Amino acid sequence: MRLVHLCTALLLALTAAGTQAASYAGTTFEIEMIVFSRTDGMSGSRENWPASPRLSYPAKWIDFTTTGGEGEPQLVPAATQLDNKAAxxxxxxxxxxxxHKAWQQQLWQKRRAPAILIEGGDTYAGHSQLEGSIKLSVSRYLHLSTNLWMSEFGEPGSEGGILLPKPSSLDNGEPLDLAAPGAARTIASQGRPGPVYAARVAQLQQERRMRSGELHYLDHPRFGVLVQVRTLDKPEDGTPAAGN
Incomplete structure (x- = not known):
């Protein structure tokens, strides 16, 4: 009988967790993320830098310039709260x-969650030192998936090395406008079109389960990520905000 009670309690708990996760889907959260590099670069250790890393962008993505229509995902700028960490x-x-950016975003279960393009640092021939994408989603918890890479470029005009991809529907236009400290500098590249190669690339591909309000750190020998997902204040109309 005790076993029956335990199984019933466990089933009720799992059902409640699933219901709570489902209620999160479509809820707007506020996200803030800092990505930073280590100033000693990547030349000190080659064992962490694969010769042929698999770099790719997802087929479906949004960025900080995407203006979605009704029902389409978009990122709404928000005030940063981790300025002391960045400083x-x-x-x-x-x-x-x-x-370093903060934004508001509706979060969905992973199959519906859009990938978000991330760029920053120095630029070279239409590419940035930091590139890649992240995906935020909800299930029983908040989830973060990172697909980021940091490149060291060769001399201007050099080829060979690791080919850097471009998002499928982007041309070689301007990089994202990222008003981050240590702002992006443009490395002379003579506007060279066509393929761009990096001498070395470090990748950060991680899955992280999170709770709202907690500051999370994703570590790598050459760069790292600080990220916080926050619930929004209770609206004036009395609609409850999402919980942790």
């Missing part, structure tokens, strides 16, 4: 902030 990284002299 501390910059002051240390050991790190450089490549990307």
């Amino acid at each position: 501390a990284l910059q002051r240390s002299g050991n790190y450089r902030v490549l990307f």
Whole structure:
């Protein structure tokens, strides 16, 4: 009988968790993310840099310039709250902030969640030092998937090395407007069109389960990510905000 009660309680708990996760789908959260590099670069250790990394963008994505219509995903700019963290990284002299943004976004289960393009740092021939995408989704918890890479470029005009991809529907236009500390500098490239290669590439591909309000750190020998997902304040109309 006790076993029956335990199984019933477990089933009720799992059902409640599934119902809570389903209620999160479509809820708007506020996200803030800082991506930073280590100033000693990647030349000190080659064992972490695969010779032929698989770099790719997802087929479906949005960025910080996407203006979606009704029912379409978009990222709404928000005020940053982790400025002290970004400033501390910059002051240390050991790190450089490549990307720092906050935005509001509706989160969905993973199959519906859009990938978000991330760029920052120096630029070279239409590419940025930091590139890739992230995906935020909800199930029983909040989930973050990262597909980011940081490149070291060769001399202007050089070829060979690791081919850098472009998002499928982007041309070689301007990079995203990222007003991050240690702002992006343009490396002379003579506007060379066509393929662009990196001498070395470090990848950060991780899955992280998160709770709202907690600050999470994703580590890598050459760059890292600080990310926080926050619930929004209770609206004036009395509609309850999402919980942790």
